[in-house]
Amino acid sequence: MAYVGDATTDFVPPAEVGEVELYHAKSFITKYVFSQDAKTIAFQYVGTALAIGVVGLTMSGLMRLQLGFPTNGIIDPAEYLMLFSMHGMIMVIFLLTALFLGGFGNYLIPLMVGARDMAFPFVNMMSYWIYLVSVLVLLSSFYVEGGPTGAGWTLYPPQSIMSGTPGSGMGISLMLTALVLFVIGFTMGGLNYAVTVLQCRTRGMTMMRLPLSCWGIFCATILALFGFPALLVGGFMMLLDRMIGTSFFMPVILEFGEYLSYDGGSPIMFQHLFWFFGHPEVYIVALPAFGIVSDIISIHARKVIFGYRMMVWCIVGIGAVSFVVWAHHMYVSGMNPWFGFLFASTTLVIAIPTALKIYNWLLTLWKGNIQLTTPMLYALGFIVQFVNGGITGLFCGNTALDIPISDTMFVVGHFHLAMGLAPLLVVFGSVHHWYPLMTGRFLDATLGKIHFWITFIGTYALFFPQHYIGFNGVPRRYFDIGGTNHIVESTLSVRQFISVITWIVLAAQLLFIYNIFKSYSSGKIAGKNPWKANSLEWQTATVPPGHGNFPEEMPLVYRWPYDFSVPGVKDDYIPQNLHPDEVVMESGGKA
Amino acid sequence: MTWFIIFLTGVLGVAFHLWALEAGWWWTPIASNWTFIDTADYVTFWITGVGMTLVIFFEAYCIYRFPYKGEGSKSEQYNPESVKLETFLFFSTTSLVVAMLLPGLFAWGDFVSPPEDAKQVEVVSEQWTWSYRFPGKDGEFGTTNPRKWSDENPFGIDPDDPKGKDDILVEDTELHLPIDVAYIVSSRSKDVLHNFSVTQFRAKTDAVPGMVTSWWFTPTKIGEFNVMCFELCGVGHHTMRGMVVIEEESAFQAWLQKQPTFKQSMADAGTDAEDGENIVLSEASAESAEKGIAQ
Numbered sequence: 001m002a003y004v005g006d007a008t009t010d011f012v013p014p015a016e017v018g019e020v021e022l023y024h025a026k027s028f029i030t031k032y033v034f035s036q037d038a039k040t041i042a043f044q045y046v047g048t049a050l051a052i053g054v055v056g057l058t059m060s061g062l063m064r065l066q067l068g069f070p071t072n073g074i075i076d077p078a079e080y081l082m083l084f085s086m087h088g089m090i091m092v093i094f095l096l097t098a099l100f101l102g103g104f105g106n107y108l109i110p111l112m113v114g115a116r117d118m119a120f121p122f123v124n125m126m127s128y129w130i131y132l133v134s135v136l137v138l139l140s141s142f143y144v145e146g147g148p149t150g151a152g153w154t155l156y157p158p159q160s161i162m163s164g165t166p167g168s169g170m171g172i173s174l175m176l177t178a179l180v181l182f183v184i185g186f187t188m189g190g191l192n193y194a195v196t197v198l199q200c201r202t203r204g205m206t207m208m209r210l211p212l213s214c215w216g217i218f219c220a221t222i223l224a225l226f227g228f229p230a231l232l233v234g235g236f237m238m239l240l241d242r243m244i245g246t247s248f249f250m251p252v253i254l255e256f257g258e259y260l261s262y263d264g265g266s267p268i269m270f271q272h273l274f275w276f277f278g279h280p281e282v283y284i285v286a287l288p289a290f291g292i293v294s295d296i297i298s299i300h301a302r303k304v305i306f307g308y309r310m311m312v313w314c315i316v317g318i319g320a321v322s323f324v325v326w327a328h329h330m331y332v333s334g335m336n337p338w339f340g341f342l343f344a345s346t347t348l349v350i351a352i353p354t355a356l357k358i359y360n361w362l363l364t365l366w367k368g369n370i371q372l373t374t375p376m377l378y379a380l381g382f383i384v385q386f387v388n389g390g391i392t393g394l395f396c397g398n399t400a401l402d403i404p405i406s407d408t409m410f411v412v413g414h415f416h417l418a419m420g421l422a423p424l425l426v427v428f429g430s431v432h433h434w435y436p437l438m439t440g441r442f443l444d445a446t447l448g449k450i451h452f453w454i455t456f457i458g459t460y461a462l463f464f465p466q467h468y469i470g471f472n473g474v475p476r477r478y479f480d481i482g483g484t485n486h487i488v489e490s491t492l493s494v495r496q497f498i499s500v501i502t503w504i505v506l507a508a509q510l511l512f513i514y515n516i517f518k519s520y521s522s523g524k525i526a527g528k529n530p531w532k533a534n535s536l537e538w539q540t541a542t543v544p545p546g547h548g549n550f551p552e553e554m555p556l557v558y559r560w561p562y563d564f565s566v567p568g569v570k571d572d573y574i575p576q577n578l579h580p581d582e583v584v585m586e587s588g589g590k591a
Numbered sequence: 592m593t594w595f596i597i598f599l600t601g602v603l604g605v606a607f608h609l610w611a612l613e614a615g616w617w618w619t620p621i622a623s624n625w626t627f628i629d630t631a632d633y634v635t636f637w638i639t640g641v642g643m644t645l646v647i648f649f650e651a652y653c654i655y656r657f658p659y660k661g662e663g664s665k666s667e668q669y670n671p672e673s674v675k676l677e678t679f680l681f682f683s684t685t686s687l688v689v690a691m692l693l694p695g696l697f698a699w700g701d702f703v704s705p706p707e708d709a710k711q712v713e714v715v716s717e718q719w720t721w722s723y724r725f726p727g728k729d730g731e732f733g734t735t736n737p738r739k740w741s742d743e744n745p746f747g748i749d750p751d752d753p754k755g756k757d758d759i760l761v762e763d764t765e766l767h768l769p770i771d772v773a774y775i776v777s778s779r780s781k782d783v784l785h786n787f788s789v790t791q792f793r794a795k796t797d798a799v800p801g802m803v804t805s806w807w808f809t810p811t812k813i814g815e816f817n818v819m820c821f822e823l824c825g826v827g828h829h830t831m832r833g834m835v836v837i838e839e840e841s842a843f844q845a846w847l848q849k850q851p852t853f854k855q856s857m858a859d860a861g862t863d864a865e866d867g868e869n870i871v872l873s874e875a876s877a878e879s880a881e882k883g884i885a886q
Contacts, residue, residue, distance in 0.1 A: 077826045077827070077828075077829065078826050081823075081825075081826060081828075150826070151823070152823045156784060156823070158782070158783050158784070158800060159782075159783035159784060159823065159824055159825050162782065162783055162825070164718045164719075164782070164783065164824070164825030164826060164827070165783075165825040165826065166826060251737065251800050251801025251802070252737040252738060252800075252801060253737075253781075253782060253800050253801070254717070254740055254781045254782050255782060256718065256782075257742070259738075259740075264801075265801070266801065266802075267784060267799055267800065267801070268799060268802075301657075301666070302659075302665065302666050303666040303668070303669075304666075304669055304670065304671050305671075306670065306671070306672070306673075307671075307672050307673075307677055308671060308672070309672065310672070310677055332786060332795055332796050332797050332821075332822075333796075333797050333799070334778075334796055334797045334798075334799040334802065334804035337699075337702070337703040338703060340699050340702075340703070341696060341699060341700075344692065344695055344696060344699065345692060345696070348688050348691065348692045349688070351684075351688050352681070352684050352685055352688055355680075355684045355688075356677070356680060356681060356684065358646065359680050359684075362646065362649055362650060362653065363676075365650065365653035365654070365657065366653055366657070366668070367657055367666060367667040367668035368653070368657050368666045368667075368668075369657065369659050369660055369664055369665060369666040369667075370653065370654055370657050370658055370659055371659040372593050372654070372658070372659070377593065380593070380597065380650065380654065383646070383650055384597065384600055384646075384647055384650065387642075387643055387646050387647075388643060391639035391642060391643055392639070394635055394639055394688075394691055395632065395635055395636075395639075398631070398635065398691065398692060398695035399695060399696075399698075399699040399702075400627075400628050400631055400694075400695045400696075400698035400699040400702055401628065401631050401632050401635060401695050401698075403628065403702070403793065403794055403795060404618075404625075404628060404632070404790070404793040404794070404795075406795070406821070407786065407788075407821040407822065408821075453596075457596075457600075460600065464604065464607065465607065465611070465616070468607075468608075468611040468616040468617065469616055471616070471617055471618045472615070472616050472617060472618070472619060472790075473619055473790030473819075475819055475821055477823045477828065478828070478829045479828070479829040480829050481829070482829070482832075484817040484819070485815065485816075485817055486619045486790050486791060486816070486817060487619075487790075488614065488615040488616060490614055490615070490616070491616055494616065562671070564666065565665035565666035565668075565669055566669055567669050572664070572665045572666070
């Protein structure tokens with residue numbers, strides 16, 4: 001018999017510590033506003049992240065207006081720079097990171113590991129409010145003189161703090177302040193997620209019985225706790241350069257012919273700090289998506305996840321290696337070119353555990369009992385887009401191959417599929433999957449499926465051709481490509497096609513938002529554990545789970561969460577907390 | 592239905608590839624010695640392309656072949672792991688990754704080792720234009736100093752260094768180079784990051800203020816090639832263009848003779864203070880860039 005989780009047993013170790021009394025809210029304000037309940041904090045995170053995400057998405061629509069129709073005369077070059085810079089930062093940090101860790105992390109971790117709440121609820125509450133302030137600081141940069149920064153989401157100095165770049169005054173200062181605040185707020189949340197997984201698991205819940213969603217969010221949190229400090233330091237140093245004239249990143253330099261007072265700094269040092277955070281950031285977004293998608297596929301294919309231990313170690317391995325690949329973003333930066341050998345090798349090595357995860361998802365489908373529910377559709381779509389985004393990374397990661405395509409549209413296609421759209425499809429899938437738990441009702445499946453097909457086909461049609469025009473030499477971050485003798489004229493028609501598709505996809509997102517509101521009051525009643533899942537969040541006494549998650553006794557865990565379609569057992573699922581004596585066999589008797 | 596659309600995604604992906612090839616949305620014809628980079632790119636393209644297609648078709652097949660069989664049914668298989676299969680997948684993936692990595696590393700080995708007889712040319716970048724410098728008769732560049740930039744000395748050359756006197760200065764965005772001669776291209780920047788890039792040469796490196804960066808190549812085709820800036824450098828980034836003209840050695844020498852040396856240029860300073868701004872784009876675009884700067 002093959003390995004099963006941490007094999008089923010009726011032995012549950014005794015509690016190591018007694019119950020700790022939770023904080024109980026006494027007023028509306030402490031219950032719904034300054035709430036210390038992880039589930040309420042999760043909703044606050046998700047609401048804020050989606051709101052700022054809508055701003056970021058709208059910006060991509062405006063950007064495409066310029067890219068598809070460069071002579072429209074509506075957007076000027078400075079505005080175009082601001083659009084893509086703010087779009088990138090909003091989507092990567094303020095939407096995706098906040099959504100996966102602050103949103104899903106807060107909601108799922110305590111429920112999945114079997115805890116009443118996070119380890120430090122007060123700090124958890126602070127985390128959200130600091131995040132909210134950082135979002136407001138970021139938004140305020142739209143209203144200051146000079147507008148928000150237009151330095152690209154990478155904020156490379158020296159240009160980010162020099163006058164040839166829009167928003168080099170207050171814009172960049174507010175952006176850096178927002179990032180510093182975000183990191184502070186995140187650290188408060190992150191410590192919670194990590195400590196809760198390590199210390200607050202219920203009896204019987206070993207690490208090797210954690211659902212992969214938990215593993216993904218847990219490892220992403222560890223990455224973030226190690227990676228974000230580099231961004232914090234880089235942000236502080238650039239603020240000092242900008243505000244009080246230090247020269248961390250600024251060498252002797254001219255600004256339109258006039259010497260500035262800087263001397264001796266190195267612009268490349270910022271790039272190292274930025275990418276030491278920036279590359280793990282890709283996995284901070286991707287690992288939770290990997291974990292969640294594994295759970296969705298296993299549950300909706302009614303089949304044990306293939307290679308659980310491999311999946312766990314791949315997540316851990318990807319997380320570890322992701323700290324030694326950062327300079328693959330800097331092959332053309334002017335750093336010592338000999339670094340290229342090391343970073344190309346580590347980067348391609350990371351492709352191996354990633355590929356193994358993809359095989360395991362596919363092998364989970366093999367001989368399954370595949371239910372094409374809405375969450376499953378998003379998970380299946382995720383595989384297609386993520387594989388595409390992943391393999392194009394093999395071009396970008398291999399030094400010599402990256403040199404010609406660096407800073408072309410190829411890179412834009414690559415990272416949007418890998419870390420933009422693929423994780424976003426998982427977000428949509430997860431909302432469909434856990435909405436019944438959060439509200440007691442299903443999201444409307446028809447609307448959901450229409451939304452899925454438009455988003456999946458639309459975004460794929462949108463980003464796939466970008467790789468090809470990138471080969472052709474179409475650069476990214478160009479306001480207007482104008483005339484050249486090597487870029488094929490007809491790439492303009494491709495860019496127009498992409499723009500039109502973008503607007504269709506953007507419009508389709510309204511369906512999703514409408515669905516969330518409509519189903520809240522009139523969706524089909526889901527009842528308890530509607531997907532017949534095994535993990536603990538579905539085993540709560542009430543739906544949605546109340547304050548303290550598990551009202552009376554904490555659940556005891558006897559097995560891993562992937563016992564689907566076990567031979568000889570009557571049902572096709574066995575919840576983690578079902579005592580082995582209670583399992584009903586096909587013969588009708590109990591085990 | 593779902594399996595069919597996923598299947599179609601694979602088919603359309605392959606079809607789009609053929610269409611792109613036909614339409615020319617593909618690598619530009621190479622004009623330098625870096626054919627090995629292109630070869631490595633093609634190797635990766637085909638390995639990943641076949642892998643991608645297999646994954647999509649396998650997924651579509653699973654959805655088609657193993658649909659939900661209704662209430663009370665179960666999956667046909669319960670297989671938490673298979674050491675044999677996982678080992679096989681691990682080693683086959685690893686060997687494919689090595690097959691993609693190795694050509695890349697060999698190409699990179701060449702990239703970081705310029706030939707001994709390579710000649711020198713320098714690109715000086717500033718918002719938003721290029722100028723160029725050749726080392727002159729002595730074959731060596733004069734020392735530069737970032738504190739010496741001025742209107743009279745737009746290349747920041749140290750006037751006291753005798754090696755700099757014969758340096759040839761090109762205050763124009765058009766650069767001429769002879770065919771089949773290896774050149775090391777050094778880059779300096781007066782202000783922010785820039786990147787002097789010609790798509791057909793396949794090679795580039797950022798220009799970074801405060802340091803000198805370099806790369807090398809051998810042009811292999813006669814013709815005119817567009818230079819574009821490939822590192823975001825502010826509001827005029829898209830207007831930062833230039834031209835590289837690759838020609839026979841004789842034509843190149845004739846062009847080079849017309850360019851002033853540093854010594855001549857210092858002597859002329861003051862009488863000709865025109866800056867070398869040369870914007871290739873339409874006037875409308877340049878105007879809008881200026882409007883952006885003014886904001």
